[in-house]
Amino acid sequence: MKKQFTHIDASGNPQMVDVSEKKITKRMARAQAIVHLGKTILSKMKGDELITKKGPVFQTAIIAGVMGAKKTSALIPFCHPIGMEDCQVRITVKGGRAIIDTTAIITSKTGVEMEALTAASIAALTIYDMCKALSHEIVIEEVKLMEKVGGKKDFVRKK
Numbered sequence: 001m002k003k004q005f006t007h008i009d010a011s012g013n014p015q016m017v018d019v020s021e022k023k024i025t026k027r028m029a030r031a032q033a034i035v036h037l038g039k040t041i042l043s044k045m046k047g048d049e050l051i052t053k054k055g056p057v058f059q060t061a062i063i064a065g066v067m068g069a070k071k072t073s074a075l076i077p078f079c080h081p082i083g084m085e086d087c088q089v090r091i092t093v094k095g096g097r098a099i100i101d102t103t104a105i106i107t108s109k110t111g112v113e114m115e116a117l118t119a120a121s122i123a124a125l126t127i128y129d130m131c132k133a134l135s136h137e138i139v140i141e142e143v144k145l146m147e148k149v150g151g152k153k154d155f156v157r158k159k
Contacts, residue, residue: 007078016078022109027150031116031143033124035098038137042096050093054130058091058098061126065089068122069104069115076118080110087115089123098127101146111151117143 009015044050050057066087073081086105091098102119104112124140131138148155 014078016080019080019109024107024109025150026105026107027111027148028103028105029111029113029116029148030146031102031104031113031120032146033100033120033140033144034142035100035124035127036137036139036141037093037096037098037127037131038135038139039096040135040137041131044134045093048093050131052130052134054133057127057130060130061091061100061123062089064126065100065102065119065123069102069119072115072118076114079114082106082108082110082112082115084112084115087119089119091123091127098124100124100127111148113145113148117145 004010006017007014041050044052054060066089068075069087070084073079084104084106086103088103090101092101093099100120100123102116102123104116104119106112121143124143128138128140144157145155146157
């Protein structure tokens with residue numbers, strides 16, 4: 001029996017998945033990215049704030065994360081364009097790491113995992129971009145889905 005991929009049609013050509021028969025449900029996804037800042041960058045922090053010549057790093061990363069989430073379908077092939085209802089990006093600094101937590105919510109036929117992951121990734125890349133003149137010690141790691149609710153099955157990452 002020949003396996004049929006969801007994004008490849010019978011002729012072997014790429015295709016978008018048809019979601020027209022799916023039920024509309026409320027869907028939520030949470031993602032996280034961790035950015036190791038390094039000693040040089042940490043020494044520039046004043047309390048919870050980090051401001052470089054480019055401006056306020058974390059506030060800019062929050063805006064970039066939300067913008068990235070809203071443009072996910074333009075970046076990921078076959079990702080359905082959705083009218084996201086909410087996207088939150090929060091950044092905390094603990095132990096030399098910027099921890100980016102994102103949440104995306106929609107009531108739709110398709111999920112928001114890619115939007116939450118894109119928000120976390122773009123926020124992390126923005127931190128890198130705004131700090132690279134200070135140091136290249138920065139390491140982006142652990143971009144991961146933490147939770148998804150709605151659709152066929154729910155998922156919660158075990159700690």
